[in-house]
Amino acid sequence: MSESIHIHPGSVGHEVAHDDHHHGHHEQSFITKYIFSQDHKTIGKQFLITGIIWAIIGGLFSVLFRLQLGFPGQSFPILETFFGHWAKGGTIQPEFYYALVTMHGTVLVFFVLTAGLSGTFANLLIPLQVGARDMASPFMNMLSYWFFFLASIVMISSMFIQTGPAAGGWTVYPPLSALGQASDGSKLGMDLWIVAMALFVVSSLLGGLNYIATILNMRTKGMSMTRLPLTIWALFFTAILGVLSFPVLLSGLILLLFDRNLGTSFYLSDIVVAGEVLPNEGGSAILFQHLFWFLGHPEVYIILLPAMGMVSEILSVNSRKPIFGYMAMLGSLFAIAILAFLVWAHHMFVTGLNPFLGSVFVLLTLLIAVPSAIKVFNWLTTLWRGNIRLFPSTLFAIGFVSLFISGGLTGIFLGNSTIDIHLHDTMFVVAHFHIVMGVASMFGMFAGIYHWFPKMFGRYLNSTLGYVHFWVTMIGAYLIFWPMHYEGLAGMPRRYLDKAIWKSFNQFGDLDKMITVVSIIVFAVQLMFVFNFFYSIFKGRKVTSTNPWGANTLEWTTPINPGHGNWEGEIPEVHRWAYDYGKDGREFIPQTEPVGANESKH
């Protein structure tokens, strides 16, 4: 294999050439090939499989607390068998409930939808779609995964300590998260949470810098920035958001660590907790919220943008039409990325924020709806007059657009501070962000997995299971989250584990039951997907052609099971954008094909 590798002059640096050379000549041991691998494809799979394991854990947590919400007070003896004093008498104890919701949020937001999503697809797709043999620094890339792994270990271990994991919500607002006296979850569990997140930030930075460097410097000949597939643009903006915002979270968390352990007063002031008067004065609890949401809001787009990119690609490939308005799509990605940094205080409208400042954030927040609307209309126009092949990947992409519309529109309610006064921190918010950020991004991720599974493993996922997976998840997602908006309109606050003592919020008992039952079914179907995933890696139907979907992008010019270095011969040269589908009567024209003399212009 190595004899045939020639590095294209000017497109790939010396280091990578050396790397290929090295790997080509020596048989790799199991450890260097599958564990401490520097091959971006393997690292992508590592992120994916770790993300899947995390998703099972995080999803299971949601099933557990949904049991409490749907059947408050009812005893499930099996819970006591597994969780002991956390579920005394088979009912979930409040401490356990809050630990579950906190871990569900942390795990899904960071470990699944950040690392699992952009970790997987940035690693897999960036070198393959820009035409590079690997990342700019394969070694840093490997470190990125292993820091993520370490973060995972620390986070998991925090669940097994006596006082339990962090339990103050995934946003870990101090003083609750700073004072062990205020909550068991704010004892050792919170320190471990901070350490895990610090490791996570390191992982994210190592990865992100690599993605940016690779996209900017290692594109193959002819691959100008405006010929990049939208997936790459989305992953590029995602990486930039991460690199600029994660350090702010880290700094906020370090100050929190100081407040917890060194007696500083960054966030603490005038506190009497459990009868004890604390000496701290002059801190501001709100400061943490500013630091947190300066990451927290871009984080939403860190989760969403890769899904948007992949959906654009998949919809275009499978409707056999170019993505409509490539430059507008690009511009709206750019606008979203910029605005993502300018809207964080819309999470803080009712913290006593200066009303004038609040109104500025209303304006900037609702401004995001414009690029979002452009994207939706462009996706619709991409489908219009296409010739749509409804693979599981296409269905999930269509599902993504549907959920993005539904969840995006409720964002217009919450982004408007006037309405937010009533809806803030109610179940309406839960419904909104689960649809637009949680489920929608998950759909983007599923679409990506179904679409690129053949590239990852050289086999197909079983598509019948894929269809069942899609339909149950799609219907389930709406059944779970659509009616939840009404609970929020009634003012029902988030994170209430039992509404029996309330006169204003106890009218939704049947609804909560229905939601719980549906969420158990949806979770079971996700396990079926996981089974399909692992089964198909080993037993799935084999891919027989290099380009099974008839797609234009470069990853489909590699061998079915590409080795380290991706292309056996030279890296192909690119002559056109990625979206020449249905042009001049031809179904698709790969990016590698030179522009013909008589070809029409677009």
Add this chain to the structure above:
Amino acid sequence: MQTLFIVAILALGFLITFQIAKASEYVAVLRGEERARKQSNKVNAFMLLAFLIVGLIGVYYCNEKLKGKILGDPASDHGVLIDRMLYITLAITFIVFVITQIGLFWFSYKYQYSENRKAYYYPHNNKLELIWTVIPAITLTVLVGFGIFYWYKITGEAPKNAMQVEVVGSQFKWEFRYPGKDGIIGKKYYKNISGDNPLGQIWDDAANQDDIYVTGEPMHLVVNKPVKLIIGAKDVIHDVGLPHFRMKMDAVPGTPTTMWFTPTKTTAQMKKETNNPDFVYEISCDQMCGKGHWSMRGEIVVETQEEYDAWMAQQKPKYYAVFPDKDPSSKPKADTAAKAAVAVAGSY
């Protein structure tokens, strides 16, 4: 047992689905993949259309079923503005929702794969893109305009005649303080907080000496009289959530916040309107504050000025509870009690 049963059923269902899926893959290979693909394409296209129709009916059904369960008319002047904004937004977003969802699923169905169709090469159209940039921008300007207008009204200065009540949250209860006759809420310092001084009032401040402290019973407000809440917290962040008034404000330790509104309906009136003799205005904690967050409940009674005055007349400043000897009313009382005791003793 029940749990095991459910797990068994799920496992069985799973096994069956997997077998069918496996078999269908073999059948597909035997019958020709192209044909199988076309068939599943048709089925899924139909399902998408069915999902759209059933989904829209479901949206209607859900609304019919649940609209009676949200809180009804707002009970404050600000609540009216907030609800109006909500319904303006709802009207606009609902139109967009229906149009885009119909477009999405209809196109997916209509343009499903067919051998006879060629996809239309349509990479961009600047005019169209301009249209759907400008229209959302204008719509949003309207929403932002209304939103900010109402927002300033709601968050602006409280009227001069507003009554003041201090609300203090701590794990997991609410405490209230009224300014007393002087209309001024006295100063406090958190290090003074102790068993018989739960808010840490500074007794040297004369304004404190007539302040009324209330806990474990409802906050009393006067109908149609603006009220300004001065909100604080002792330990962690809480949030004063008043769903019927549509109001909400965080309670932050170390950083006092305020909010004002005018309750427009008495509790008695709401009992009648909602046909619910048990109706109460509730205070919910809306910011995660620890393991008892879900049970951090308070109540508000909105009543007429007379009822309020009668209630207030029964309240005693906290100052006198701490320094009973300073209480002007307690001395004569003690005298009469002593006299009565003597009288009783004398009758023997």
